[in-house]
Amino acid sequence: MPRIVKDWLAEHVELPEDLTAAQLAEALVKVGLEEEEIHAAAVTGPLVVGRVLAQNPEPQKNGKTINWCLVDVGPEHNVTQIKGVDDADVPDGGARGIICGAHNFGVGDLVVVSLPGAVLPGGFAIAARKTYGHVSDGMICSKKELGLGEDHAGIIVLPRDLGFDAAELAPGQDAIALLGLGDEILEINVTPDRGYAFSYRGVAREYAHSTGARFTDRGLPAVAEPAATPDGFEVRVDDAAPIDGRTGCDRFVTRIVRGIDPSAPSPGWMKRRLEQAGMRAISLAVDVTNYVMLDLGQPLHAYDLGKVAAPIVVRRAAAGEKLTTLDDVERKLDTEDLLITDSPGGAAASRVLGLAGVMGGESTEVSDTTTDVLIEAAHFDPITVARTARRHKLPSEAAKRFERGVDPRLPAVAAQRVVDLLVEHGGGTADPAVSDLDETTAPAPxxxxxxxxxxxxxxxxxxxxxxxxxxxxxxxxxxxxxxxxxxxxxxxxxxxxxxxxxxxxxxxxxxxxxxxxxIPSILPQAPGGNGLTAEQRMRRSVARALAEAGFTEVLSYPFVGAQDYDALGLPAGDPRRVSVRLANPLADDRPYLRTNLLVTLLETARRNVSRGLPDVAVFEVGLVTRPAADAPAAPALPGGVRPSDAELAALAAATPDQNRRVAGVLAGNREPAGWWGAGRKADWSDALAAARLVAERAGVEVVVTPDAEHLPWHPGRCARLEAVDAAGNRRLIGHAGELHPKVVEAVGLPARSCAFEVSLSGLAAAAPGEPVTAMPVSAFPAAKEDLAFVVDASVPAASVRAAILTGGGDLLEDAQLFDVFTGEQLGEGKKSLAYAVRLRAADRTLSADEVRGAREAIVAAAEKTGAVLRA
Known part of the structure; x- marks a missing residue:
């Protein structure tokens, strides 16, 4: 995000003298530039310029040599008595005694001194302290200690290291103001459509819009910049097959400055501004291009002229080409990358100089021996630059600006600014040769x-x-x-x-x-409607019922991999393995959208168990994606226009079915142990009861039958649930029961864990269209009968109960299984099922004959399933 320094901004727009960073932020937010952060002053307290008067090296027992220095810090801060120093040795104007471990300075040098009471970056407070046998009454500072850079090897010598004129410095001078360490810096957030605000020129313009302050557009030259000359450094754009019809480069300006002093430092004010803006000062040529980029918004690049051979050619990369960029990383190039190249060995030996608009290459970078510089100021296609920067993970400052759009009028203006600064501070001479390849077009009205x-x-x-x-x-x-x-x-x-x-x-x-x-704040009036749909009401009712039954609702990511289906034991040909593959998955090992809920819910249950929660009852309501194996590919629809009916139909045909389901997992105890007893382990019946509860809240009748083979459930403890609609048709809506032992082991859950999964979309389709009405409650007494039937061990209790309901007819109010018994007296392969049957009439008290007749009809119906009434 751009960082705004007040005195730099003031070169573009008139600012009040007492303007604070908070006031600047308030003005900018009115025109849509939001405050990201206000960086407070880096240093507080006394920080002054000092002159070294004496420097006495003192070797220590640890092998280190320290310097005991007398430093003139100005009349206001000097002292005339220094502990351990004879008064006769203290200069007439006084001084400060300071210990320093650096050795890159000498007597007479102008340095930066933090005096007791100063607070440096990081909350480092300075105080007088005794060390190495002396009282150090302050500290001579390095760049790192002041937050001006990472150099901690030596202290700052102002004229040498920061480019200040020694004649303009004096002991005691305020170094905070000198170095800009007292400035508040405003960091702003710029939306992607307003790339011009990535420059002081753009931010100043917005401040003028907000406040009416006088704005001077420094992107408009005071005098016309030099026109292109026949002997300008030759540039060609070879983009005959642009990507998506976009030409990669429509303007390219070059300028040359010769005879630069390679040892010339960047001026102190420029270094300070760059560092305050968050950029590191490197060398004069690089610093100047970075400074102009931040100032005007036009990215630039400086080449060592002696390492570049004409012509420069802007072209797309060829397959297999590589480039080592300035960050010393070799990158394999893509054929969509736009490159800056030259031909030092002729046309057949094209050499890649850099990624256009992103980063230059190391082969032509400016070094500490460079005297002649070639300056590039170009205008590149935003989308091409954005794709290259993301492809190579290079979010450079240049790329940030080009991908948001740069003013195509700026290249010549910015190049001239760079030339002027290099001539002024580097002692160079501007070459009259200018090239300006300009194929830009004016904005459309x-x-x-x-x-x-x-x-x-x-x-x-x-x-x-x-x-x-x-x-x-x-x-x-x-x-x-x-x-x-x-x-x-x-x-x-x-x-x-x-x-x-x-x-x-x-x-x-x-x-x-x-x-x-x-813009007035007007609350829109909500249109009248029917509230929640029937399916939404059902979904909420189901979630509420499961929560009341002791389940905890969770959410899991719907992304899975082949290994997750393997853990469920799904065979290779199982339709649940046919999944939608994501084009850009969050994780390479989970590139698919889930086809059932358990595949992700089991991982949630495992995570809870692994974190010390052995008793788990969780459920999730979510979507699963079930594409058809022969589904057509989705068409790529055009942008900017409404798709045709045929295109929309093709898109609908390619869209996979998304079914809403509810699933639950139980592990450990269903009823906790305590003083009341040993508790009870969750078993298949709890999973089935939860699935039945879901169907009950949906108002749909379900038929439960055994399912001998449906992974991930146990083949002998799996129930198949079918919904019965108003027409009596059945449709499969889910399964419930105990999980297969191999699945439990694979997913890391306790033995005999149970689960259910039910299709809410299927229940909604089977639900009656008419609203559910309450059954009238009879005021007449009920007749109760307990009936026990002996059946083969393979006969499901549900089928016997269904027969009881059929036989009881209108008089049967309820039938509940209350006991299952096996024993020698029943015979091998037999079991006893005991049901509590309740009979009641709505309009009368049942007679003994009516109760007897209903009982006989129930027994007769049960016998058709092979059940025998137990004596």
Whole structure:
């Protein structure tokens, strides 16, 4: 994010002397540039310029040599008595005694001294302290200690290290102001459509919009920049097959500066500003290009002229090409990458110099021996640069600006600024040779209805307001259609606003500059409707019922891999393995969308068990994706236009089915142990009861039958659930029971863990269309009968209960299984099922004959299943 330094911004726009960072942030937020952070002053307290008067090396027992120094820190801060120093040895004007372990300075040097009471970056407080046999009354500072860089090997010598003129420095001078360490720095957040605000030029313009302050556009040259000359450094753009119809480079300016002193330092003010903006000072040529980029918003690059051979060719990469970039990383290039190349060995020996708009290569970088510099200022396609930067994970400062759009008028202006600074501070000479390959096009005019800002915002804007506001942001505005309801303006956006492409963009600018606070806050009136749909009500009811039954609702990511299906034991041909593969998965080992809920819910249950929660009852309501094996590929729809009916139909046909389901997992105890007893382990019946509860809350009748083979469930303890709709048709809606032992072991759950999974979409389809009505409650007494039937061990209890319900007819109110018994007296392979049966009539008390008849009908119906009434 851009960091804004007040005195730098003041070179572009008139600022009040007492403007604070908070006030600057308040002004900018009015025009849409939000405050990210305000960085407080780096140093507080006394930090001054000092002159070294004496330097006495003192070897120590540990092998280290320290310097006991007398430093003149100005009349205001000097002392005339120094402990351990004879008064006769103290200079007439006084001094401070300071211990320093560095050796890169000498007597007479001007240094930076932090005196007792100062607080340096990181909260490091300075105080007088005794060390190495002396009282050190302050500290001589290095760059790292002041937050000016990472160099901690030696202290700062002001004229040598920061480029200050020694004649303008004096002991006691405030070093905080000198080094800009007392400045508050505002960091702002810039939205992707406003790349011009990644420069002081752009931010200053926005401050002027917000406050009406006088703005000077330094992107407009005071005098015309030099025109291209025939002997300019030759540049070609060879992009005959641009990506998506976009030419990668439409402007390329080069300038040359010769005879630069390679040892010339960057001026102190430039280093300070770069470091305050978050960039590291490197060398004069590099610092100048970075400074101009931050100032105007135009990225630039400096080449060692002696290492570049004409012509420079801008082209796409060829397959197999590589480049070692300035960060010393060798990168394999993509054929979509736009490159800067030259041909030192002729056309057949093309050499890659850099990734256009992203980062240069190390072969032509400016070094400490460079005297002649070739300056590049170009305009590259935003999308090409953005793709290259992301492909190579190189979010450089240049790429951040190019991908958001850079003013195509800036290259020549910015190149001239670089030339001027190099000549001024490096002693070089500007070469008259100039090249300027310019194929840019002017922004297309936009037709804007005069009433459009009012229509879209709800605020009444006069035509003069609209006209004036658009001119204020740099647009050229001409009258279009005649006055009246259809009156229009013909608006040509400025070159630095590539984001202004349609009427709505211009309306946004009018609203932004006139003030968002003018838009009234009107709460929209909610339209009348039917509230929640039947399926939504069912979903909420199911979740509430499971929570009341002791389950905890969880959410899991719907991404899975082949290994997750393997853990469930799904065979290779199982349709549940046919999954939608994500084009850009979050994790390479989970590239698919789940086809059932248990595949991710089991991992959630395992994580809870592994963290010391052995008794688990969790459930999840979510979507699963079940594509057809022969589903067609989804078509790529065009942008900017409404797809045709045929395209929408093809898209619908390719969209996989997304079924909403509910699943639950139980492990450990279902009923906890305590003083009341040993508790009870969760078993298959608990999973089945939860599945039945789901169906009950959905108002759907379900038929339960055994399922001998349906992984991940145990083959002998798995129930198949089928919903019965109003027409009596059955449809499979889920399974419940105990998990297969191998699955439990594979997923890391306790033995005999149980689970259920039910399709809520299937239940919704089977639910009755009519609202569920309450059954009338009879005021007459019930007749109770307990019936025990002996059946084969393989006969499900549910089938016997179904027979009881059929036989009981209208008089049967309820039938519940209350006991299952096996024993020698029943015979091998037999079991006894005992049911509590309740009979009741709605309009009378049942007679003994009626109860007897109903009992006989129930027994007869049960016998059809092979059940025998137990005596």
């Amino acid at each position: 936009i037709t804007l209805k005069v009433t459009e800002p009012t229509r879209l915002s709800g605020v009444e804007y006069a035509p003069g307001q609209v006209h004036g506001t658009l001119e204020e942001i740099g647009c050229t505005v001409a009258d279009g259609a005649p006055a009246g309801e259809t009156a229009t303006f013909e608006v040509t956006p400025p070159t630095w606003r590539p984001d202004l492409t349609g009427p709505a963009d211009l309306v946004e600018e009018v609203v932004r500059i006139q003030g968002y606070d003018q």
